[in-house]
Amino acid sequence: MIKTLGLTHLSLAVGDLDRSLAFYSQAFGVREYYRDADSVQVLGPGAHDVIAFELDPLRAGERAGIDHFGFRLVRPDDIDAAVNEVVRAGGKLIRRGEFAPGCPFAYVSDPDGYQIELWFEATPAVEQDGR
Known part of the structure; x- marks a missing residue:
């Protein structure tokens, strides 16, 4: 067995980086820690949680399994x-x-x-x- 810190991040294709950041900040208290032209990464409410918002309007919201x-x-x-x-x-x-x-x-x-x-x-x- 490989020792890990658990499931630590999730990457979501989103239609609007700022809208996603605003929603998750207000609803769950995430904090932005990295941004470039196509992505924003936030620290989540858990000790090791990271959510990456990747700008991809064509795939935003797709559940893909x-x-x-x-x-x-x-x-x-x-x-x-x-x-x-x-x-x-x-x-x-x-x-x-x-x-x-x-x-x-x-x-x-x-x-x-x-x-x-x-x-x-x-x-x-x-x-x-x-x-």
Whole structure:
């Protein structure tokens, strides 16, 4: 087995770099750390998260076999605020529900149409220290 820091980045083809940066900054608190004419890279909310926005209007929003990606919530009670923030930032609610009592989820989309899962699932680490 190869030791890694886990899945650390995601690259998305987007139609507008500034629109994507604004959406993910407002909804998820990402911070820009690199930019050139065709891309913007941001540091995400997790310790090792990077999202790269690659300007490619012809492929923006194509799922190409990847159904969605997700952000795991710290508390189950944050689901309503998370959905509201995504909508306020320019995204859309697709559907929501619960995997089990106390384990809510919502599927939302970003301005390019990528599906994002917002979800909570308790684990011993989450229950003990809130991470």
